[in-house]
Amino acid sequence: MAYLCKHYDVSRSGYYAWLNRPTSSRDMENRTLVRHIQRIHESSHGTYGSPRVTVALNQQGLSCGENRVARLMREQRIVGKVHTVYRRHRGTDRFFQRIGNLRLRQSEPTAVNQVWSGDITYLKLHKHYYYLAVVMDVYSRKIISWSLGHQRTVDLTLAALHKAIRQRNPDAGLIFHSDRGVEYASYRYEGTLSQNGIRPSMNRPGHCVDNNAHVESFFHTIKAEWLKDNPYQTFKELKETIQYYIQRFYNRTRLHSGIGYYSPNDYEKMHS
Numbered sequence: 001m002a003y004l005c006k007h008y009d010v011s012r013s014g015y016y017a018w019l020n021r022p023t024s025s026r027d028m029e030n031r032t033l034v035r036h037i038q039r040i041h042e043s044s045h046g047t048y049g050s051p052r053v054t055v056a057l058n059q060q061g062l063s064c065g066e067n068r069v070a071r072l073m074r075e076q077r078i079v080g081k082v083h084t085v086y087r088r089h090r091g092t093d094r095f096f097q098r099i100g101n102l103r104l105r106q107s108e109p110t111a112v113n114q115v116w117s118g119d120i121t122y123l124k125l126h127k128h129y130y131y132l133a134v135v136m137d138v139y140s141r142k143i144i145s146w147s148l149g150h151q152r153t154v155d156l157t158l159a160a161l162h163k164a165i166r167q168r169n170p171d172a173g174l175i176f177h178s179d180r181g182v183e184y185a186s187y188r189y190e191g192t193l194s195q196n197g198i199r200p201s202m203n204r205p206g207h208c209v210d211n212n213a214h215v216e217s218f219f220h221t222i223k224a225e226w227l228k229d230n231p232y233q234t235f236k237e238l239k240e241t242i243q244y245y246i247q248r249f250y251n252r253t254r255l256h257s258g259i260g261y262y263s264p265n266d267y268e269k270m271h272s
Contacts, residue, residue, distance in 0.1 A: 034072055036062055041078050045249065047225040049073075049080030055261040081225045102175050102201035109139040112268055113170040116144070116198075118178045119215040120157060123148075123227065125238055132242065133157045135164040136215050138177075140271075141256050142264035143218065143246050144168060148239050157183040158192060165196055172197030179203050214258075222250070 040056045041048055048056070050070035057064055073079070109115045115138040122129045133156050134146040145163035149156040161176075176198050178184040184202065193200050226245045232238045255261040262270065 030072060033057075033062065033064060033069075034076055036060070037069065037072060037078060038076070041073075041080070044080075044254070045226070047081050047254070051257070052080070052255045052261065055255055059261075081228075100201070102199060103177050106175065111271065112137050112139050112142075113168055113174055114139060115175045115177060116164065116170075117215050118157065118160065118176060118184065119219070120152060120181065120183060121219045121223075122152070123223075123238065125232070125235065130235065130238065131156055132219075133160040133183075134215060134218065135160050136218065137168075137264075137268075138214055140264045140268045141214060141218070141259055142251050142268060146242070146246060148242060150235075152183065154183050154186045154188050158189060161189070161192060170196075170198070174198045175201050177201040218250075222246075 036057060037053055040053050044052070044056075050066055050073055053073065054064065054066040054069045057069065103115065106115070117136045117138050118134065120131055120133040122131055124130075128150075130148060130150060131152045132146060132148050135144045136142065137144055144167060145160045147156050147159040147163070149159075174197070176193055178201070180202050183189065184200075190200055222242070222245055226249075227238075227241065230241050232241050251264045253263050255263060256267075259267045
């Protein structure tokens with residue numbers, strides 16, 4: 001000890017005075033806060049960064065700033081998972097141009113079942129690709145339904161749409177927005193929408209800014225937060241993993257910045 005004190009130019013009496021100094025109230029508060037941060041981070045399955053952890057702490061009655069939370073997380077090496085943008089397979093470039101973008105003339109939805117959005121992405125398992133189609137309620141960001149299959153087909157996207165209609169039974173006039181993928185531009189898909197009083201809406205050709213930002217954000221989230229490090233080995237395990245994430249975590253628990261840091265289920269309950 002004498003050698004270390006000499007090396008760092010610190011007196012032995014000063015070192016022992018520091019060592020025996022009682023823990024400050026601030027340090028005790030930080031230790032308690034770290035325990036809460038660790039529990040919140042674990043309950044989010046390691047996905048939350050400092051912004052969502054801060055919101056969760058405040059919702060639990062623990063008032064603190066994001067800078068403080070970020071500092072404590074850095075010190076404890078608690079890191080949220082970062083979203084990585086994945087390039088999605090777009091399919092064929094052939095599309096029908098008779099369907100316009102209704103959302104350009106619409107304000108943001110003010111209730112559920114006013115605007116739904118659908119999209120499809122690919123997921124790689126070993127050397128095989130599988131396809132995930134979802135239907136989201138834009139108002140609450142809730143994933144109403146989804147379907148997973150071995151091929152990117154109209155049947156896959158229709159399966160997700162049928163599930164959504166059965167679960168929500170929406171009134172006529174609902175807008176369903178998608179990109180111009182062949183699955184959504186098919187006569188079968190358009191016919192199903194028409195039979196249920198749903199108005200189709202699609203991106204304008206050549207306007208990437210029209211894309212389904214909310215659904216694409218969900219795809220980025222599930223891939224980065226859940227599937228990237230999840231050790232699924234079979235199609236069945238992949239499906240079970242997606243089901244758990246959507247139904248038990250994403251819809252029920254995960255805090256969404258776009259809706260005031262509420263989960264989709266809680267947001268819908270608050271505004272029902």
